[in-house]
Amino acid sequence: MVHIIALSLVLAACGKSEQTTDQTEIVYGLTLTPSGIDPHINASAELGIPLRSVYDTLVYRDAETKDFFPGLAESWEVSPDGLTYSFTLKSGVKFHDGTLFNADAVRTNIQRIIGPAINSQKATQLLGPVSDVKVIDDTHVAILLSEPYAPLLDGLSQPYLGIASPKALSNYDAATYQFHQVGTGPYRFVEYVVNDRLVLERNPEYRWGPPVVTNTGMPAVNRIVFRFYEDPPSRALALESGDAQIMGEILPTDAKRLATDGKIQLVPEHIPGMPLQFFFNTASSPTTNLAVRQALIIATDRQSIVQAVFQGYSPVAQGPLTSATLYYNAQVEGRYTYDPVQAAALFNSTGWIDSDGDGWRDEKGTRLEIHMVVPPWGMTPDVATLLKQQWESNLHIKVNIIQVASFPMLIDEASKGNYQVLALNAFGLDPSVLNSFYMQNGRNNWSHVADSELGLKLSEAQKEMDPARRAALYAEIQTKIMDEALVLPLREYTNLNGVQPAIQGLHFDAQGWFPYLTDIGLGY
Amino acid sequence: MCQFIVRRATGALLSLWIVTTLVFFAVHSLPGDPAQAALSQSTASEAVLERRREALGLNRPVYQQYIRYLAQFAHGNLGISWATGEPVSTIILDQAGPTIALASASMSLAMCGGFSLGFLSVLYHPKFVRGVARIISGIAVGLPVMYSATILIWIFAIGLHQLPATSTGGIGSLLLPALALGFAMAGSIAQVVEGELTVVLSAPYLVTARAKGLSIRQAVLKHGLRVALAPILSIGAVQFGYLLSGTVVTESLFARRGFGRVVLSAVLTKDIPVLQAAVVISASIYIILNFCADLLQSALDPRIRTS
């Protein structure tokens, strides 16, 4: 009898310990299906969420301190002229297909990215002026640049520059590799069925986690299935009904309700980069005029709009960068405060008043119109509606909202040039994200910035290796952008993640979007 | 009869060819640059975009692209998706399954429901039953799918926790979407059935049948149904057209994988190979359905054959 009790106790104990390394599976909700999920090729933030844990990167960045920590590289040195980065790599690291990680792998990956064959949309931008990679031996590799480039380490810490197995890369061509991805990370890539699911399974051999995570070995959760929830209301629904255990980008009203109900944990994450902002087209009347742009900013009650649409989960944006971004300068705060009376007076001073008495400002009888191009995501249409309301009632200027259905259509509409305001945001911890928006020939120069001063400063700031000097340069840049009233910053992007109570340990990397899945556990 | 079939068949093939050609040129005029496949961030350099445009053949005149398309099509090559780089045939095979499941389930529900409601609206004795049936079929037509889907989700998934709110695979997650879509289509079918049966009831040959001593029900079932069936079949074909749009909406609402959503995103990103394939497939099915409906109609209703 005693044996039986003892035996059952032992069995029970074994069973319990087995539970923690059990066949646990969780469903993680993503939003839009990206058009491709090869991190070296595609640019969407969505793909990084699962792939952050499939690939290791050379370095990792701490989300709080923004310091760099060893990843696949144990240590590194930057030459004084900033043109050579020498990395000492970890040894004993294996890819999921059993091949060994070494300096040659680093070289193959970088060559793939900067080469023309795969038409990289983002990874190659992150590498900047990288010109060559030298393999010194199995654990020593040097990356050479043609000019100094301060954001390189930041780029190397992102999933887009994750190191893939050269063997896998050679087995598949540019279009099919994305379905058979092989990295060194804590999770293995199992399958990707377009529009349906992406499945990861933990890597039992993983032992080389970076110091930025708590669990540097094999993850606790066995299997993670990523599903796509394009329709925003369906996200909270899936979470509440148990279809998903983790969900990203929950609607603010849903988040508020979930927080009050107390059944779901809310994990809000501020995303560094550029806020949701409204660019003023300085090449199209009437926003050619500085006073007009300033009047429009001052006529906007940003606090009410952000509170109404985002339920207090997003801070009001004050400048061209969000407060979570590197080298954000608080000097921009309070530059423009809401004052509808002053705004109207400012606008009047431009001479554009209501001359024909129809209640709207006009120019010699032709009604002035503000055409606003607005994308459908991130609750931008709601914001635009409230903005139009405020501008029309405070300034008596007619606003026409042009909503586009997709990004290619936004570009199409913007290229026609007939807009005065355009809403957009962008992500990135390093403020060099500003470059394409404020340089004269930048691809995203929606404000049609014509003077080169900003562009020169941005170039300089990108090459500047000294952090203090860099901070000073970006401070000048942010102040100048706001002085010129090139944009109306609105809200800082906050990703509202929802998590079921049993899930513990969800935390994100320095870029804000990408979770370290290896630390997720089910607390019983 | 044989001549009839051949004539109709050639007409069908011709229609198919014209449709694909017209759509090809029309779709090329849609706004958007297909090289910009990224959804919300534009970080690609101009050089990269230009290379993509070259690779996709976008810089050549439209008629040249058309000829290239025809040549590929003749070899059974449906091309490669401009947005994802996958072969279009793979996309179709992957995504068609759930859509076919949804379509069949909805269509079956719609046919059963529609016929029953239609019959009830005309043939049953208590006036009350007829009235209620008509109201239900009216509501079915008038209820937008977005609305019925929202209510169904609200009731079943949230309130009762009975059925999955979003697609988790399997039969259970098919039920709500099929119900929502099927109910909407049942309404239109019921309307047509009701209309045709009303006409049939007052037709001369039916009066003859009744004079012979048959009850209304027997008379309708024996004689009228053959005639009424014909337009009912053609509404079936038209409903198929609705089905395609309906699945787009339903798939979005229930977060289901499927062909409808593929088509929607192809339209938004100007992914022409996928769009072309979608048109060819839907046009073929539509034309074939019409063809069969025509055949059946002429077989059933002698009056049509002679015209």
Add this chain to the structure above:
Amino acid sequence: MEDRLRKIFAAILILVIVGIVASAPLIPYSPKSPNFGDEFQRPSWRHWLGTDQFGRDVLSRLVWGSQISLISAALSTVIAVSLGVIIGAASAGVGGYLDWLLMRGIDILLAVPGILLAMLLVATFGRGYLEISLGVGISLSPAFSRLVRATLRSIRHAPYIQASEALGATTTRVIFFHLIPNAVPQIASFSAILFSWAILDIAGLEFLGLAGSPDNVSWGRLLNEGRTYMLDAPWIALSAGAAITLTILSLLTVGRTFREV
């Protein structure tokens, strides 16, 4: 029982039309100005249908929105009916080659998936409601022209038509003075159905984000917004959807009346 129902729905229909005509003075609250602090109020004596996510009175927005929804749908119907009658009558009246050509053309239009046709039309004409009405009207005309043609063909060979032709009536005269007038009941009845489809199609386009601007108020947009806030304020979606459904129900009942004349 049916008579009474028919009268009730006819009354609802008239009420809705009155809503459009007299909407400005009738609305107690502004349909567009937000009232921060009043969000998601349940239906009460102050707000009969509650408030939405920006504190706006739902009933006022519903009445205001009836303008866009019903007028654009009506416009679509007029376009569809006109095109449909012209094509259908020409087809049935003239017959032969013209008939074959027109019907093949119709077949082609119908073979294109609806969503694609809608997109092409929006891309061609624009996403304003005037343009949407044109597009939806065009997309609905094929079905209508087929019905018109079928109806007219069945009376084409009736004795009295043949008699008037024997007396020397031209084809045009036959079409306009004999065929069409005889098909009026059917045309009227099916127009009601078309109107319903137009309302639904426009709402569908709004759902897919292809029509209108965010600040437009229409039933389809309200239904959509309501969906997003279903768990916070179900009354938004419920009332918008009910408005659409009841209107269509009334239309169908009225249409049925025509058929039984």
